[in-house]
Amino acid sequence: MKKNGVPELRAERLSRMVLLLQDLIRSGKDQVTSSELGRYLGTSPSSVRKDLGAFTEGRTGSAYHTSLLLDRLKLGLNLEKDTRVCLVGLDLMGMALLNLLGLKGLGWKIVAGFDSRLNRLEQLDLDFPLYPTTEIAVVVARMEIQTALITSDPHEVQKLADRLILGGIRGIINFSSAILRQNRGNVIIQDFSPASALTHMGHLLNLN
Amino acid sequence: MKKNGVPELRAERLSRMVLLLQDLIRSGKDQVTSSELGRYLGTSPSSVRKDLGAFTEGRTGSAYHTSLLLDRLKLGLNLEKDTRVCLVGLDLMGMALLNLLGLKGLGWKIVAGFDSRLNRLEQLDLDFPLYPTTEIAVVVARMEIQTALITSDPHEVQKLADRLILGGIRGIINFSSAILRQNRGNVIIQDFSPASALTHMGHLLNLN
DNA sequence: ACCTGTGAATAGTTTCACAGCT
DNA sequence: AGCTGTGAAACTATTCACAGGT
Numbered sequence: 001m002k003k004n005g006v007p008e009l010r011a012e013r014l015s016r017m018v019l020l021l022q023d024l025i026r027s028g029k030d031q032v033t034s035s036e037l038g039r040y041l042g043t044s045p046s047s048v049r050k051d052l053g054a055f056t057e058g059r060t061g062s063a064y065h066t067s068l069l070l071d072r073l074k075l076g077l078n079l080e081k082d083t084r085v086c087l088v089g090l091d092l093m094g095m096a097l098l099n100l101l102g103l104k105g106l107g108w109k110i111v112a113g114f115d116s117r118l119n120r121l122e123q124l125d126l127d128f129p130l131y132p133t134t135e136i137a138v139v140v141a142r143m144e145i146q147t148a149l150i151t152s153d154p155h156e157v158q159k160l161a162d163r164l165i166l167g168g169i170r171g172i173i174n175f176s177s178a179i180l181r182q183n184r185g186n187v188i189i190q191d192f193s194p195a196s197a198l199t200h201m202g203h204l205l206n207l208n
Numbered sequence: 209m210k211k212n213g214v215p216e217l218r219a220e221r222l223s224r225m226v227l228l229l230q231d232l233i234r235s236g237k238d239q240v241t242s243s244e245l246g247r248y249l250g251t252s253p254s255s256v257r258k259d260l261g262a263f264t265e266g267r268t269g270s271a272y273h274t275s276l277l278l279d280r281l282k283l284g285l286n287l288e289k290d291t292r293v294c295l296v297g298l299d300l301m302g303m304a305l306l307n308l309l310g311l312k313g314l315g316w317k318i319v320a321g322f323d324s325r326l327n328r329l330e331q332l333d334l335d336f337p338l339y340p341t342t343e344i345a346v347v348v349a350r351m352e353i354q355t356a357l358i359t360s361d362p363h364e365v366q367k368l369a370d371r372l373i374l375g376g377i378r379g380i381i382n383f384s385s386a387i388l389r390q391n392r393g394n395v396i397i398q399d400f401s402p403a404s405a406l407t408h409m410g411h412l413l414n415l416n
Numbered sequence: 417a418c419c420t421g422t423g424a425a426t427a428g429t430t431t432c433a434c435a436g437c438t
Numbered sequence: 439a440g441c442t443g444t445g446a447a448a449c450t451a452t453t454c455a456c457a458g459g460t
Contacts, residue, residue: 006411009429015408016399020387023362033441042390042397046431049442060442061437078414079407093304100301100385100402107410147409149402154231171409173402177308179228182250188412189250190405191224194305194357194381195314197400199287200223201355201379202315203214204396206286217451241419254453257420268420269459 006077010051013041014077017051021070022106031063079107083171086112086145088133088160089152090120093175097149098126108147112139116156133160140167147171154178161189214285218259221249222285225259229278230314239271287315294320294353296341296368297360298328301383305357306334316355320347324364341368348375355379362386369397 006014020040024032034045034052041048052064055072074080085101085108087094094113102110115121116133124130131139133152139145140163148164150157150172157178164172164187171188174180177195214222228248232240242253242260249256260272263280282288293309293316295302302321310318323329324341332338339347341364347353348371356372358365358380365386372380372395379396382388385403 007428011411012404012408015404015411016387016401018407019385019401019404023387035441039389039391040387044431045442046433047429050430050444053443056442059437060435062441064442077411079410081414083406083410083413085406091304092300092307096300096304097402099299101406106403106407108406146413147406149406170413173405173409175402177227179224179231179248181247183247188409190409192400192402192405193224193227194308194383194400196220196223196227197381197398198291198293198309198316198355198357199226199314200220201381201396201398202287202291203219203223203285205291205354205378206289215450243419252453253420254422254455255451258422258452261421264420267459268457270419272420 006054011077013043013051014073016041018070018073018077018079018106021066021073025066025070030066032066032069033063037064074107082107082109083147084109084111084143084145085147085149086110086114086140086143088114088136088148088150088164090115090124090130091151093151094149097151097175111143111145114139114160116152133163136160136163137167140164140169145169147173149173149175151175214262219285221251221259222281224249226278226281226285226287226314229274229281233274233278238274240274240277241271245272282315290315290317291355292317292319292351292353293355293357294318294322294348294351296322296344296356296358296372298323298332298338299359301359302357305359305383319353320351322347322368324360341371344368344371345375348372348377353377355381357381357383359383 034048037048038045055076087110090113111128113128113130114133114136118132121130148169150160152160154176157176158180161172161180165184169187173190173192175192177193180189182189242256245256246253263284295306295318298321319336321336321338322341322344326340329338356377358368360368362384365384366388369380369388373392377395381398381400383400385401388397390397
């Protein structure tokens with residue numbers, strides 16, 4: 001996962017930059033400087049300029065044009081076409097994600113849901129199809145789903161991930177506190193557990 | 209946020225290491241090698257060894273003792289005493305976090321909740337006190353709350369963050385898709401938005 | 417035989433400083 | 439005057455390679 005355009009850390013900042021620019025545009029700003037951007041992203045102005053270097057064309061002297069820059073970023077980061085996403089686990093966290101990510105669809109689309117509790121599947125009425133977790137591999141393959149958001153119980157997360165991989169998934173974002181084995185096939189696994197975030201914060205605070 | 213013991217990226221991996229070790233211990237493993245750990249964390253064996261360097265005492269030759277290592281980590285990362293945490297926003301995501309983080313309390317304790325909808329506060333029955341968001345500053349100060357998890361509507365997140373900071377909060381984890389201004393006082397602000405995570409994943413996948 | 421710990425080498429990232437544009 | 443773009447310098451992180459333990 002190296003040398004292929006944008007370096008890893010930069011890519012992460014740029015993803016946040018996309019959301020930030022959307023925010024700024026929504027609030028009516030159409031110019032923005034590298035130091036303003038840095039203030040939001042927690043980086044130095046020069047770092048912001050370096051990050052954006054690949055997405056501007058030599059025009060120096062004045063601040064960035066928010067909407068022009070956003071377009072360039074979306075194009076340059078290949079965010080134009082929607083990724084097909086599934087939700088694994090339709091408990092509270094699953095529903096919360098649906099609520100947060102379901103509507104807006106900026107570069108993604110939720111196309112299926114999975115849960116191991118059959119009665120849970122029956123009682124929900126969503127605008128995408130729902131399946132039991134036993135069918136993960138088949139459905140992922142048939143619907144050509146690229147990314148999965150896992151919110152299931154830590155105990156079964158590794159098993160579910162294995163099924164997703166079997167079905168040919170390309171990326172997994174793991175919200176549970178279980179840690180998944182990496183590098184299976186060339187699936188990109190992103191740990192995104194609130195528990196780690198809090199642990200990390202606890203450590204930062206106790207440095208004092 | 210530099211030179212104070214553990215370097216930034218390492219600290220992040222170590223937080224995940226803590227959860228991982230707990231997992232491994234729970235599943236009965238009492239020894240583990242640097243390559244096994246690396247397989248979970250997505251890093252090389254030598255990187256793992258470097259990361260753990262500060263938490264072992266020279267004993268070379270055989271694999272790590274899971275529980276001994278965990279104890280050392282918790283001690284070394286200052287995770288022994290609980291951080292006092294509040295939830296800002298008691299909608300779906302807030303409840304999901306409560307469900308995920310409320311019980312186990314490994315280094316933290318949820319001590320208060322805030323929401324701007326008064327009727328929401330009335331209809332909930334939780335085992336910590338709830339307050340309207342107008343009282344954030346006062347309550348944070350009085351209860352000496354150190355960390356906040358914000359899950360509120362993007363439009364009001366910056367305002368709520370400002371109140372938290374006024375109350376003397378030390379760390380904020382922002383789950384909303386709004387990007388907060390950084391470096392206000394010396395509060396540590398951690399962006400943790402699922403929307404950025406998905407955007408980032410979309411980019412990684414489209415590199416191909 | 418297989419493991420960790422660690423200095424040295426390599427690779428990657430951020431900051432500096434300034435030329436050049438508006 | 440204030441901004442970006444960018445090479446060069448400074449800093450940080452990762453990998454290599456092997457000494458030394460079990």
